[in-house]
Amino acid sequence: MIHITINGKVVQAKDGEMLLTVIRREKIDVPTLCHHEAVEPSGACRLCMVEITKPEWDGWCDYVTSCLYPAADGLIVNTHAKKVNELRSSILDMYLARHPKSPEIRQLAAEYGVLKTQFEEVVDGDNCILCGICTRICDTMGFHAISMVGRGHGKEVAPPLNMAPTACVGCLSCAKNCPTNYIEYNMENGGLTIWKKDFEMVACTECGKTTITKEFAEYLSKNRDINIDYFRKCDECHRKELAGTMGRISNWDREARS
Ligand code: FES
Structure with a gap:
């Protein structure tokens, strides 16, 4: 077993277990569109992105898709850092432009404050987000x-x-x-x-x-x-x-x- 810190709380994880699995076990809500427990993760939707750092990284941090990033001892994870929320909003903004008629996308985008896309809408598009x-x-x-x-x-x-x-x-x-x-x-x-x-x-x-x-x-x-x-x-x-x-x-x- 290893220890990682998620949103300030130290939790146990199995070495190599994907961060999203640990985050979900801690009942922390991170949006996903391409994740399904029954299949291998693909990293297609990018919404599960989180901020990671380590004490020895001297304040440097990275942004990774938690469904594909393995837990490692001492990792510090922030699931809703300001930059993470901004990245998710930008991604949802693009989804909303591409699939403006999808109720699921509209709802998720609204949760991140995106009520109207700033990009040109694909009005005759379909609701397939190619999550795979x-x-x-x-x-x-x-x-x-x-x-x-x-x-x-x-x-x-x-x-x-x-x-x-x-x-x-x-x-x-x-x-x-x-x-x-x-x-x-x-x-x-x-x-x-x-x-x-x-x-x-x-x-x-x-x-x-x-x-x-x-x-x-x-x-x-x-x-x-x-x-x-x-x-x-x-x-x-x-x-x-x-x-x-x-x-x-x-x-x-x-x-x-x-
Ligand atoms: S859940 Fe879609 S990229 Fe991780």
Whole structure:
């Protein structure tokens, strides 16, 4: 274990643990848009920036992305130094210019005092901030169905050749974890459409509620060793069944003791 100081408080950390992990453990609020615990950090959004220094640095300090900077013994971290807040405001100002219609960006920018961007707005732009959470999650799950394509202003997230990706199983991990809710999907008439691909949903045999796509159920069954029959019931019906079984066990236990 090592010791670092965050906002004046000495805390323990594991050597090499990323600063953002320690900061979050201390329940200090640092904004992030590209961070997700399930995937490797990428340093894309720059919002998690903090000020760091050490006593032996003679007053010199540096500004680093805390999601990618490893904790080291004796490090002194300031998560909301004046310059850090100014840097975050400037970054959010640029995000606001690029994605003026995004409610999430507008709210975050407002928290840092940016109500109107000083840059020219991209009025017909979309809400994809290119944080890469969707592609990293898809890669981590082993599907590689979407990726970043293009360069500069034309850079975007898309499936290969912009066609329905054969590798996508409709797990919705990309859409559900997108920080700006940019990735669209439709769930209608017992089906799902995402990335121009149509999926059939598995319906619960008890209540009829649709649960996951047939492809995702088959993938989980094959790769995570889960019996395919498990997916024939929704979580709620599984819980009801479990509660019924537990109730029968405790009744049996009570009756056996009386
Ligand atoms: S969380 Fe986005 S750069 Fe660190």
